[in-house]
Amino acid sequence: MARTGGGSAQSRRNARLDSFLKRNTERAVYERIRAAEPCVVLSDSVNKVFMHAVLSDQCVYLTEYLPRTITEAVSFGRVRHIELVNDLPEFLSPKDRERCQHIRISYTADKPVGKRRDWLRRQKGEGLAPGAPPSRRASHCPTTITPLETLKGFAAESQQMKDEPPPGLKPTRSASCPNPETLGLPRVQHPAAQPPSFYSPLTSPASPSSLSEGSLKVIDSSQVMERLGSVLSRLLRRDCMGDEEDREAELHFYVVSQTSRLYFHLQSSWNSYIIRSTLLLDPLYRRRCTASSSASPISMERTAHLLGQLSSELLQDGISMESLYLLLQELRTAAHRSVTLRRIFWRSREVCVFLVQTLEDCFYSCQSLGGVYTADQLLLSTLVVQTLAIMFRETEVEAARISLLSAEKGALASRMLLALICDPQLRTPSRGSPVDSELQGLLTEYLDAACSLLFELLLLGYETSRCSSADNFLTVGWIFRVLQPHPHLLSFIGYQAQQVVLVLLGPQESYPNAVQSVVLFQRCHLLLGCLQHSNQLALHLRSHFREEFRYFVKPSCAEEKLLPHYPISQPTIRLMESIQTLLLNR
The missing domain is CATH 2.30.29 (PH-domain like)
Known part of the structure; x- marks a missing residue:
């Protein structure tokens, strides 16, 4: 409240x-x-x-x-x-x-x-x-x-934007905004499929007669498509953003108070808003969060009772991995739909400790196998990390959260931090055997989820960093000091930086979807925190990624790659500006 x-x-x-x-x-x-x-x-x-x-x-x-x-x-x-x-x-x-x-x-x-x-x-x-x-x-x-x-x-304005088409907009859509619903525009009936044309979808508004026959003989067709596509993509971005x-x-x-948290609450609320509104543009995420939206709201007492029942099933002795996985899926889905459940979660120490213990067990068993991941371990670990990350969303005002994580000098927070970092390299049982593509996909999904959870923990660190009380030790600096001795920290952070580079180096016609855009935003936050608060990680990033960030991870590249109708795009571009400044100017 x-x-x-x-x-x-x-x-x-x-x-x-x-x-x-x-x-x-x-x-x-x-x-x-x-x-x-x-x-x-x-x-x-x-x-x-x-x-x-x-x-x-x-x-x-x-x-x-x-x-x-x-x-x-x-x-x-x-x-x-x-x-x-x-x-x-x-x-x-x-x-x-x-x-x-x-x-x-x-x-x-x-x-x-x-x-x-x-x-x-x-x-x-x-x-x-x-x-x-x-x-x-x-x-x-x-x-x-x-x-x-x-x-x-x-809400009425948003609905009006969906109901009324912009005047003069042609039925064709640019590849930059392939989904008309995400722009708040009406669906249009496309004509029957035509034979492949010289012009790419990005250049569809252009008329072939606008280019002379002689110029087509001199200029390579791929160059024409690339240049026209880039120009029209920028025009569409300017049209989409012109009103803003x-x-x-x-x-x-x-605020006349040095201990005020208003700035943190504003930043946190805004981050939550742009993350949620971007993710809701993804159909799968939207169905997961709104499948039961027509049902009447559940009271806090009823929510607490249902969570208690689910928790007792999770904590029972001898639970099989299949049952555990299904119960965690149920908990994750319920947390997506109910901020009340997320707040109540932090008042029950047993469930949070159980999730951290489950994550530790998964990777300890992995270490006993010589660092070789199994599909079951990766699936369960990903689900645990995703569930924990969701529990952090919009619960920063819940007093029980900071109390639980700071208890015993941050013992549970330390365990969570150390358990989520893993080796980003997929190892095989025998040297020379091919890498399993399915396992590689599962490991990639886990590393995305781990980045999201580490992002949430960093936000917690930024909050407590602004408080002068000696009891508030869960700062960003403390987080990096806990992580520093982890044997896979450098490779884990290097992987996150590499993924930022790869997104901007992808094919020209490919754009990050809503979920990928959110993870990119979280990765940029993580890299900025490394550069600002960890000398060890800042040195590692400058040694291995200075040139990549000089030429590829820059605002102009990001503006071409990130879709303008995603609320998270402009904040991500500003983060990239800060990262580039810290990487190149020191």
């Missing part, structure tokens, strides 16, 4: 604000509120007013310090960047300037109604609170905040 700032490991509850939010928001919205902190707010419509910033998994709300109204300031779908600003705000007292955290949120603002494209235009007054005229949306008032769009208004580039606005929070 709603939290407010404080210096403790878990922020104190603000009873008055919490009561107000419970009365004035729908239950579904209230249950997704992650945190709330008091701060000075500066935006287009608010001029240095002391308010509460309220964070859900969809957007940032604002309410007066003594709450009377709640309004949406910005949805995470519009956010482009969140950063800490190193300055000393002049409007604060000298003492408060030193303690202030200045957070700047850059986001895409609504266009003036007269300049917006037809298919993005809203109905007059849509999304405003009752009685609020549309003209107030852009008004400037230093002491009050004007109601902005609500969750219903945002017209006007950028800023929302500023000034």
Whole structure:
């Protein structure tokens, strides 16, 4: 529920604000509120007013310090960047300037109604609170905040974008955006299949007559297709992103507390949003998460009871590997669909310890076989790691999580870290025998899952790194110190860096899908953490990947490779910029 700032490991509850939010928001919205902190707010419509910033998994709300109204300031779908600003705000007292955290949120603002494209235009007054005229949306008032769009208004706009086709868009689709539904565009009926043409799908809007016969004799056909495909791909990207580039606005929070977690909560909520919204573009993931969406919501008590039943079956003596695998699949699927289950999971130490122990057993048995993986070990290990990674999603405000992982000087967190790192090279029972392609695929899937879990643990480390309490030792630096003696750490990190390079070096017409794009984002986060917090890993990356990142892993290559309609693409490009700077400039 709603939290407010404080210096403790878990922020104190603000009873008055919490009561107000419970009365004035729908239950579904209230249950997704992650945190709330008091701060000075500066935006287009608010001029240095002391308010509460309220964070859900969809957007940032604002309410007066003594709450009377709640309004949406910005949805995470519009956010482009969140950063800490190193300055000393002049409007604060000298003492408060030193303690202030200045957070700047850059986001895409609504266009003036007269300049917006037809298919993005809203109905007059849509999304405003009752009685609020549309003209107030852009008004400037230093002491009050004007109601902005609500969750219903945002959903209505998204539906309108799906229902109304952009004028002038041709029925053909570029290979950069092969799925019309992911762009919010209507399905189109394609004509009957035609014989193979000289022109690639990327160049379909171009007319053959636009090139002279002489030029075709001089220029190689593959060069023509490549150049035309690149130009049209960039045009499509510019068209897809043109509306976002017209006007950028800023929302500023000034938090007078050195131990505030508002910046971390903002970053974490935004990361969760772009990861979830990108993954939901994958049909398989969408079915997994929404198969039971039509069913009525289950109460926390009922969820806890069902998790208890599942846990007792998992923890029974003598359980077979087949039964264990099926029960873990059930737990993973349930965790995908219920954030309540994910929060309750951390309150039961036995299940988390059991999962870590299962992961350790899998790789200890692998070591006893001379480092040779088996399909059963890889399948079970992948499922365990995927389940643990899901349990971290959107549970950073759950006090039981940090309590469990930090208990006994981080014993369980240390075991989890050391158990998930493995040798990325597939070994065979006898020298010279061919590598099993099925095993290689299973190992690749495990390494993707291990990267995702390590990404979640690093986010936990970034949170505790911002706290000055001596009890908060689970920092990013601590994580890398725990991992440093692992015999396969360098090869594991090298594999993750190699995969980033391979994505950008892939065939020109191939683009990472939604799941691959999310893993790429997580890998970039991991590499950036290595460069910033581990001298050993930074040296290893510079020694082995400097040239690859100089010529191939750069923003211009990423912009050509990452699909613009994926919410995670632009944040990934910014991560690559930071990685390249650290790799090349030292």
